[in-house]
Amino acid sequence: MPGDSAITLRSLQVDQKSWTVRLRVLRPGSEIACGTNLLSRIRKMIMVDEEGTRIGVVIFKDEIQQFNHIFENHKSYAISNGQVQRSNQDYFNAHPLMELVLKKYTTVKEIGETINVDSTIVYNFMKFPDIDSTIHNRKAIDVCGIVIKVKDKKKTHTARGATKYVREITLMDNECHSVIVSLWEDMATNEGGELQEIAAENPVISLAQVTARKYQGELQLQTTMASIMQIYPTNDEVQHLQAWLAQINDPLKIQALAMKERIKKANKVTLHEIIHNRFLLSEDEYYFFKATVNKVENKSYIWYDSCTKCNSAISKNGDTMACRKCNIEPSYRLLLNVTQENERALITIFEEAAMLYVGCPVNEYLMSVEKEENDSKYFRGLSLQTGMEFQFLIALNKKATIVNGQLNVVAEAIEKIQLENQKPAKHVDKIVQRKKLNTLQDEDEILMGTSKAKNSNTTTKRRQTKKNINCDENVYISSDDDETIQQLFKKIKKKSDSTYGSKDVQFIQVKKEKS
């Protein structure tokens, strides 16, 4: 077939026998198990022609090998002959009427000059607040956004018993509305994998033909067999978004803005309402409350030191900490002891919430405390935030428990409450100071690993230490205090080193002794 006889998808007819089309790969797809008992295998690509018309290209089990090493993402091909079949209207399709099935007799030739897609792919972007999950779970939509989070791909079992891969990413728009997008199957692997590699730079993407649904009262998007993703596409909306992003130019700030907006959308409650009237609240909603942080319970061990994938110990790997097998970084897990009025909660924070609390990514933190904890401004910052107020966003699901009148819950987002006057009033100052004293006292107990350490000598010493602590926001613990604290840390470090791999156990023991 000579190349000049190629036609556009617009003039291709269902059931046409002899044809040549010139198409570029938009979604490479991968071989996946499907059908009854997962016995069938299929690879489905999405391709586009010079005019921007998209079409699904199906390769069934027996032909997968034949085309395996031919198609590559972003490359263009002249494809001749195959089955042009009517698409099933029950499902989402890249082309409204038809799809191509590649057969044994189909011929494929790569085109040297690839087909340009910069101006031909037309999107009809919806703003996140305008998306209606009741309408748009049947009607696919287009969105664009800044990628602010890329989670690992994971295997999951559907209600029908199929095993599928899914990867969650989070998109944010220029009004700080964020939405989780589940990338399924080949998109979790291919596009999702690509995004994961560049996640640190917060890439901007466009997505076409995704669907919406609600989970715990929040909007979520899902890819379909017809969805496509473009990373850094050239259309105006996305470039506008990128310019807005460049102004912020701070990954931590971006996370903070997204969390703040999520909190704004949630239902406000008091700790009292949750603890005493939980039955009045919904399990499928997000709530937020304001509380004062009294201390970080696991101050010296605010990260998991085993790989989330293979469970082996994470160790220093060049300039970073990572699992040598999986190259997975450690992750934060902070336990915050908080109060509101007379009510107590133990709040667990991970990921971006923890990063905001600590002030840097986990690897930076681990490097900063490698030699000596008190050399780290982030470590010292953990103590300096005691007595401060935060908003906490929580889901009141089954994992949230109330034990002995205390709420135990994971907060997905936090927001530091900015005081109008940086310097607290005098009487407040005293209260805060007292709180700090108590905190230090508690900390001593943890550090010593026993409450027996409370002899008169150490108590006096503690008092003296406390006098030096100023409660002004900008004040640092004086060097003398640091020395005292450092020594205590050394003691507990020695202790924890001897009980290798049981850091959490030690923490629990300490807690037990306290009660």
Added chain:
DNA sequence: CCCCCCCC
């Protein structure tokens, strides 16, 4: 000949 899904 294929598909709407999962929840630290």
